[in-house]
Amino acid sequence: MLANWIITGFTLILLITTLLPLTRKAVWWARLWDFPRLQQAFVALLLLIASGYWLESTSPYTWALIAVQLFCGAWQLWWIFPYTFLGKREVARYKRGQSGEHIDEHLRILVVNVFQYNRNAVGLVRMINQQRPDVVVVVEADKWWMEQLTDIEDDYGHILRQPQTNSYGMLVYSIWPFKNEEIEFLVHDTIPSMHFDLEMPGGRLVRMHCLHPSPPSIIDPKKTKLRDVELLKVADKTAQENGPVIVTGDLNDVAWSHTTRQFLRESELLDPRLGRGIYSTYHARFPLLRWPLDHIFHSEHFMLVEIKRLKGFGSDHFPLLVELALRSDE
Structure with missing residues (x-):
């Protein structure tokens, strides 16, 4: 029961901090959550692991929590994905002595x-x-x-x-x-x-x-x-x-x-x-x-x-x- 409350509480916090930047309000408590998107994606992963380990797998409530966690994690990764090695490069690399470029x-x-x-x-x-x-x-x-x-x-x-x-x-x-x-x-x-x-x-x-x-x-x-x-x-x-x-x-x-x-x-x-x-x-x-x-x-x-x-x-x-x-x- 305690694990249920703890995971629910952290999932709600994650959801709120994920949605706050969407308001585009020029206040620190909304803008702050633009910054730690990588950290929030990691928190979403930890919550998914915790939900799978401690919560009842047959409960619809558990699956609702997992759906929220998946949404938050995917949303955070969507923002930072272009900066990973899998993202598309928009600036070409130049190697010293490279031919074909002036x-x-x-x-x-x-x-x-x-x-x-x-x-x-x-x-x-x-x-x-x-x-x-x-x-x-x-x-x-x-x-x-x-x-x-x-x-x-x-x-x-x-x-x-x-x-x-x-x-x-x-x-x-x-x-x-x-x-x-x-x-x-x-x-x-x-x-x-x-x-x-x-x-x-x-x-x-x-x-x-x-x-x-x-x-x-x-x-x-x-x-x-x-x-x-x-x-x-x-x-x-x-x-x-x-x-x-x-x-x-x-x-x-x-x-x-x-x-x-x-x-x-x-x-x-x-x-x-x-x-x-x-x-x-x-x-x-x-x-x-x-x-x-x-x-x-x-x-x-x-x-x-x-x-x-x-x-x-x-x-x-x-x-x-x-x-x-x-x-x-x-």
């Missing part, structure tokens, strides 16, 4: 949320020196982080700086020059974003948008809407840009959410993770609570050379490294 340049980008109160700058500098990215996008950077990263400025001579103490500071370092660079506050005067043309060695320009919108907020419901508004404003910008485009940063949203899917549709950008893996970057310290918050989306001008999640260095996020090959425009 490639102008390679672009290697490291995006990392340092966690403002983390003090392992040495670990990040060591990682940058090992991986040798062309562009480093640092979010949650305050003045302390800006000062610690002066060690890389000899190699990365082109820099955009907006250090802040509210966990929304941003720094961008590049070995290549910027043109038309702007630091904008698209939705709130405390949340910056960076936009610039990156001048490649061959002279082509790649338009980059670096973002760190606010997450769903328990304290301030208005901030929950700000993330969506900022993403869709940038989607509108990129849809009007004809050349190579990249959007990157900690977007405080998972790849499979309704908002991110809408962003990709309206921006006409591609996600190189589709068909390759989830690449969860948060939370670095709690393996059971991980989902992909850090992203790199790009236009059809690129092929994928490499994508990988790097080792942690004290932040609550893992760094994400992506190398893209820029197709020739000839």
Whole structure:
């Protein structure tokens, strides 16, 4: 009897949290359940096993519970399936020296949320020196982080700086020059974003948008809407840009959410993770609570050379490294 009540209770909770995102309410208690879809699918599996082991197999009530559990598990898997190795890839892989493709340049980008109160700058500098990215996008950077990263400025001579103490500071370092660079506050005067043309060695320009919108907020419901508004404003910008485009940063949203899917549709950008893996970057310290918050989306001008999640260095996020090959425009 006790097992019946326990399994019923957890099944009801699973059903409610599965349905809440369908309301599309801009409140944290609804948006939160967009994130742990993999974990919820696992919970559904555990409940199915528990129902088969402890409940009466001939009872219609048992089969009703199993039907709910199957529905919830299947629904959660439907959202994350495109990011498994069985999903369809929308970005082609480019192998170095591959024939039949005309490639102008390679672009290697490291995006990392340092966690403002983390003090392992040495670990990040060591990682940058090992991986040798062309562009480093640092979010949650305050003045302390800006000062610690002066060690890389000899190699990365082109820099955009907006250090802040509210966990929304941003720094961008590049070995290549910027043109038309702007630091904008698209939705709130405390949340910056960076936009610039990156001048490649061959002279082509790649338009980059670096973002760190606010997450769903328990304290301030208005901030929950700000993330969506900022993403869709940038989607509108990129849809009007004809050349190579990249959007990157900690977007405080998972790849499979309704908002991110809408962003990709309206921006006409591609996600190189589709068909390759989830690449969860948060939370670095709690393996059971991980989902992909850090992203790199790009236009059809690129092929994928490499994508990988790097080792942690004290932040609550893992760094994400992506190398893209820029197709020739000839």
